Amino acid sequence: MLNVRDKNSASHFMTLALKEAKKAEAREAVPVGAVVVRNGEAISAAGNETLDDPTAHAEILAIRGACLYLKTPVLCDCDIYVTLEPCAMCAQAISLARIRRLYFGAYDIKYGAVEQKLRVFDFALWKPEIVGGILETPCARVLQDFFEKKRTGEKDAKTICLAKEFVLRR
Numbered sequence: 001m002l003n004v005r006d007k008n009s010a011s012h013f014m015t016l017a018l019k020e021a022k023k024a025e026a027r028e029a030v031p032v033g034a035v036v037v038r039n040g041e042a043i044s045a046a047g048n049e050t051l052d053d054p055t056a057h058a059e060i061l062a063i064r065g066a067c068l069y070l071k072t073p074v075l076c077d078c079d080i081y082v083t084l085e086p087c088a089m090c091a092q093a094i095s096l097a098r099i100r101r102l103y104f105g106a107y108d109i110k111y112g113a114v115e116q117k118l119r120v121f122d123f124a125l126w127k128p129e130i131v132g133g134i135l136e137t138p139c140a141r142v143l144q145d146f147f148e149k150k151r152t153g154e155k156d157a158k159t160i161c162l163a164k165e166f167v168l169r170r
């Protein structure tokens with residue numbers, strides 16, 4: 001359980017991650033954001049990108065940014081805040097980076113690989129402390145709104161396909 005002080009700082013950094021998610025949405029990317037924090041300071045922040053790169057998830061980009069900033073591949077004194085439960089690729093990247101704590105917002109019952117059927121950290125070399133559900137409602141809402149717009153509006157086959165598959169916990 002998080003104490004009140006931890007809850008406040010978790011909400012603070014998740015709000016920053018949410019801002020990154022909204023920036024991602026503005027560039028038509030799936031609105032997921034991530035922030036890496038060290039000693040109470042956000043050292044790297046990123047949202048999903050629309051590059052021609054299927055690995056350009058917020059967590060991967062934020063981890064790369066933090067490693068470049070600290071000039072190390074090991075982030076064992078860092079925490080990561082992500083608006084959505086990480087997928088298998090990102091969970092593995094968090095493990096490889098030896099991140100101390102993972103805080104995430106919404107639960108992704110389809111592609112989440114932390115607390116769903118696939119639990120990557122159960123098999124990983126390194127398992128961070130995990131706290132899910134931080135600002136879950138606003139983190140989920142930004143995704144639901146995005147896919148709702150995609151469903152009703154654009155005829156982008158790829159995104160519609162994603163929208164059909166995407167299921168949040170609520």
Ligand SMILES: [Zn+2]
Nearest residue numbers: 057086087090
């Ligand atoms: Zn991912």
